[in-house]
Amino acid sequence: MSSIHNAEYQKRELPKKIQTIGLILFGVGLLAVILGYVQDSTRAAFNNIILYVFLASIGLGSLFLVAVEYLSGAVWSTPFRRIPEFLSALLIVLPFVLIPVFSNMSHIFHWMHPEVVSADKILQSKAPYLNSTFFIIRTAAFIFLWLVFYFFIIKNSKKQDASGDQSLTKKNIKISAVFMPVFAITISFTAIDWLMSLEPHWFSTILGVYYFSGSVLAGLAAATIIIVMLNENGYLVNGLNSNHYYSLGALLFAFTNFWAYIAFSQFMLIWYANLPEETFWFLQRWEGTWIIFTIGLIFVRFVIPYFGLLSQPSKMNPKRLLVMSCWILFAHWYDMYWLAMPNYSKDGVLFGWIELGFVLFAIGLVMLLFNQLAKKNNLVAIKDPKLQRGIDFRL
Amino acid sequence: MSVVDYTKELSVIEGKPPLRSLDDLISKPLETKPDKKFYIALSITLSMLGLFVIGLGLTFWYGIGMWGNNNPVGWAFDIVNFVFWVGIGHAGTLISAILFLFRQKWRTGIARFAEGMTIFAVMTAMLFPLIHVGRPWLDGWLLPYPNQHGIWTNFTSPLLWDVFAVSTYFTVSLIFWYVGLIPDFAVLRERTSGKVKKLTYSIFSLGWRFSNRHWNHYEMVYLILAGFATPLVLSVHTIVSFDFAVSIMPGWHTTIFPPYFVAGAVFSGFAMVQNVLLIIRKIFNYEHIITVDTLDKMNKIMLVTGSMVGYAYAMEFFIAWYSGVEAEQFTFVNRAFGPYAWAYWIMVSCNVISPQLFWIKKIRRSVPVMFVIAVFVNVGMWFERFVIVVSSLSRDYLPSSWAYYKPTYVDFMILIGSFGFFFTFILLFTKALPVVSLAEVKAVVDGAQPSHKDH
Numbered sequence: 001m002s003s004i005h006n007a008e009y010q011k012r013e014l015p016k017k018i019q020t021i022g023l024i025l026f027g028v029g030l031l032a033v034i035l036g037y038v039q040d041s042t043r044a045a046f047n048n049i050i051l052y053v054f055l056a057s058i059g060l061g062s063l064f065l066v067a068v069e070y071l072s073g074a075v076w077s078t079p080f081r082r083i084p085e086f087l088s089a090l091l092i093v094l095p096f097v098l099i100p101v102f103s104n105m106s107h108i109f110h111w112m113h114p115e116v117v118s119a120d121k122i123l124q125s126k127a128p129y130l131n132s133t134f135f136i137i138r139t140a141a142f143i144f145l146w147l148v149f150y151f152f153i154i155k156n157s158k159k160q161d162a163s164g165d166q167s168l169t170k171k172n173i174k175i176s177a178v179f180m181p182v183f184a185i186t187i188s189f190t191a192i193d194w195l196m197s198l199e200p201h202w203f204s205t206i207l208g209v210y211y212f213s214g215s216v217l218a219g220l221a222a223a224t225i226i227i228v229m230l231n232e233n234g235y236l237v238n239g240l241n242s243n244h245y246y247s248l249g250a251l252l253f254a255f256t257n258f259w260a261y262i263a264f265s266q267f268m269l270i271w272y273a274n275l276p277e278e279t280f281w282f283l284q285r286w287e288g289t290w291i292i293f294t295i296g297l298i299f300v301r302f303v304i305p306y307f308g309l310l311s312q313p314s315k316m317n318p319k320r321l322l323v324m325s326c327w328i329l330f331a332h333w334y335d336m337y338w339l340a341m342p343n344y345s346k347d348g349v350l351f352g353w354i355e356l357g358f359v360l361f362a363i364g365l366v367m368l369l370f371n372q373l374a375k376k377n378n379l380v381a382i383k384d385p386k387l388q389r390g391i392d393f394r395l
Numbered sequence: 396m397s398v399v400d401y402t403k404e405l406s407v408i409e410g411k412p413p414l415r416s417l418d419d420l421i422s423k424p425l426e427t428k429p430d431k432k433f434y435i436a437l438s439i440t441l442s443m444l445g446l447f448v449i450g451l452g453l454t455f456w457y458g459i460g461m462w463g464n465n466n467p468v469g470w471a472f473d474i475v476n477f478v479f480w481v482g483i484g485h486a487g488t489l490i491s492a493i494l495f496l497f498r499q500k501w502r503t504g505i506a507r508f509a510e511g512m513t514i515f516a517v518m519t520a521m522l523f524p525l526i527h528v529g530r531p532w533l534d535g536w537l538l539p540y541p542n543q544h545g546i547w548t549n550f551t552s553p554l555l556w557d558v559f560a561v562s563t564y565f566t567v568s569l570i571f572w573y574v575g576l577i578p579d580f581a582v583l584r585e586r587t588s589g590k591v592k593k594l595t596y597s598i599f600s601l602g603w604r605f606s607n608r609h610w611n612h613y614e615m616v617y618l619i620l621a622g623f624a625t626p627l628v629l630s631v632h633t634i635v636s637f638d639f640a641v642s643i644m645p646g647w648h649t650t651i652f653p654p655y656f657v658a659g660a661v662f663s664g665f666a667m668v669q670n671v672l673l674i675i676r677k678i679f680n681y682e683h684i685i686t687v688d689t690l691d692k693m694n695k696i697m698l699v700t701g702s703m704v705g706y707a708y709a710m711e712f713f714i715a716w717y718s719g720v721e722a723e724q725f726t727f728v729n730r731a732f733g734p735y736a737w738a739y740w741i742m743v744s745c746n747v748i749s750p751q752l753f754w755i756k757k758i759r760r761s762v763p764v765m766f767v768i769a770v771f772v773n774v775g776m777w778f779e780r781f782v783i784v785v786s787s788l789s790r791d792y793l794p795s796s797w798a799y800y801k802p803t804y805v806d807f808m809i810l811i812g813s814f815g816f817f818f819t820f821i822l823l824f825t826k827a828l829p830v831v832s833l834a835e836v837k838a839v840v841d842g843a844q845p846s847h848k849d850h
Contacts, residue, residue: 129717205714269640269652272641
């Protein structure tokens with residue numbers, strides 16, 4: 001067994017402003033969230049659902065990326081694997097994010113009203129699945145499962161920082177393998193529960209894959225933003241360069257295309273078959289100002305990132321990569337909003353201080369969480385056996 | 396727990412064979428006379444091909460009434476075979492293009508063969524749409540050209556999109572395959588002494604002189620073609636899935652069809668590559684080029700894609716129930732417990748259950764076991780298409796016209812014959828061209844690549 005090269009990593013204190021800005025955003029956001037609930041609890045609860053699926057996608061998407069690195073034996077991402085590891089800690093805050101929703105659930109989900117269900121044959125037939133008890137059990141069980149995998153994978157990775165024991169990598173490969181099927185099932189049913197059942201008559205078999213594609217993009221974009229900013233300011237190991245950036249950009253590009261493929265498949269098949277039990281969902285998103293928003297989705301989520309990341313230099317340029325990652329993260333929020341909000345605001349797009357408050361809350365939360373974890377841990381998995389190969393990685 | 400050294404990259408080629416020996420080994424089948432075994436194999440595939448010719452002859456002479464198709468089941472073996480063979484082709488592009496973009500070096504030993512297989516599988520597949528129109532002498536009408544009949548092709552039909560998708564895919568695959576072969580043709584040109592052979596290789600090597608500039612251009616073209624082939628491979632099976640999914644037939648119309656068909660195609664393609672390569676590897680002594688590590692990785696991909704297919708089956712079933720639409724619910728219950736339940740359970744056990752054995756490392760690395768599992772997967776994937784097509788059609792919206800479909804001997808002749816067609820080409824390929832890329836394999840031998848560390 002060859003010796004593990006000691007990468008030159010010196011932990012440096014992160015600038016104070018991360019915490020300050022994070023606290024301000026978080027505070028302002030929280031205030032808006034509370035006022036939002038006071039003023040219009042249904043609208044706030046819808047925003048809260050968007051917040052939940054948004055944070056869950058970053059957390060799950062990041063954990064998925066960590067697991068894929070272990071499973072595929074990829075080396076290029078090892079030097080900055082810690083960043084998605086930190087981001088997957090968002091899974092811990094998910095139960096807290098849901099508390100206000102649980103107290104307002106019947107405003108959001110039609111199928112939770114017994115009188116609505118008793119008048120609706122279709123909802124009656126769905127009742128064994130769509131009922132409040134089972135819904136809460138499912139959500140709790142999913143979050144619990146995610147936390148179990150989060151806990152084990154991250155624990156092993158951090159342990160390796162001290163011991164450098166290669167068998168920990170092996171262990172994580174095994175845990176990641178078990179995580180994959182659990183991830184596939186839980187993320188799909190999360191999409192069905194929290195997005196599809198908002199319009200309980202609608203159904204689409206691909207929605208789980210749709211949410212998955214967006215989640216990977218969200219996790220990847222959030223990680224890329226942090227990685228680029230840290231690396232450009234010298235907080236990571238020396239030797240990370242455009243080859244690594246290119247790989248991140250290429251993945252963002254690939255998943256942007258994958259999202260478009262899935263979204264197109266869903267739209268195309270429903271439009272072509274033209275069955276009223278399916279088309280009404282798209283028609284709702286064609287009402288009033290929603291039509292602009294819906295057409296905008298194609299540009300926001302596909303056309304702009306596609307052309308923004310198409311060429312090789314654009315993937316290698318840290319500035320471009322940073323801008324595009326921020327954009328993709330915004331596009332993910334836009335998409336989640338598009339999936340959820342038309343069920344609340346039927347006539348047109350609704351954007352006010354409540355919506356903005358939830359966004360600020362999310363950004364502040366991610367910043368504070370990252371700052372906290374970055375203080376306690378190394379920003380680089382310093383004794384990962386693949387680290388040196390990762391730093392030496394060239395296209 | 397066995398200790399793997401994660402600080403080092405695994406070698407793609409076992410041992411450190413001299414480059415010369417690789418050239419000798421890979422070009423040996425081309426430089427020696429075929430032996431008895433080859434002729435026996437060829438006579439088998441040619442006999443199967445003979446069945447194909449007879450089956451088609453009967454079909455064209457008497458019409459497609461020779462098939463088992465009946466009133467609700469107007470589409471059966473013809474489209475099942477088409478989808479099956481197109482699917483087989485997908486592994487080639489996945490291995491040669493998508494794994495190339497993902498920088499998976501282990502693909503090197505198997506890429507050339509898989510690409511070749513793509514071409515033959517797509518050729519086999521393309522026969523079926525031409526046959527199943529019933530009057531193949533009118534196939535020309537599929538092409539949109541101005542004509543005196545005032546007939547214009549139906550651009551809103553996914554069957555026409557198939558014509559474009561499959562023919563584009565075939566063209567790009569062929570170019571991709573040929574571009575990869577150019578440096579190898581040049582090597583063969585240098586090695587051979589026969590006049591005709593030399594002339595042939597010279598023509599096809601396009602004046603390749605191994606210069607730095609040639610390699611530079613070659614790598615650029617290869618990358619661009621890989622970039623083109625990747626969306627194409629997705630588009631082909633997506634459009635094949637549209638053949639079904641744009642309709643309103645329960646069991647056909649479901650939004651997950653496109654990615655589910657693509658995953659299934661890659662799954663079956665890998666199984667076919669696995670089956671044929673295991674034989675070639677043994678006969679040609681390529682055990683150190685197509686290593687057990689490589690096979691292990693292929694099995695992992697089969698496990699992943701097989702599980703994706705299983706996910707799609709489960710999701711379809713769940714949403715059929717969840718939708719509350721009676722016709723949808725009936726179709727899925729009918730699939731699992733109706734008259735075609737036997738086909739459904741063959742499909743589930745072959746496609747979903749058997750690849751789960753690949754979770755066990757010993758099985759992933761055992762050549763005989765993986766061979767058997769790959770056969771199961773091929774059978775299962777054929778049945779998947781059969782289940783989708785036949786079980787839905789035989790019991791659709793109108794119970795008064797339900798009927799049971801039974802294939803005739805002509806159906807079976809054509810099915811067996813298509814294997815004859817495919818394997819005849821495969822056999823000729825193994826004797827006519829290097830089944831492993833000479834240039835690429837030499838580039839991944841340990842020590843062939845410069846490294847910043849002294850290995």
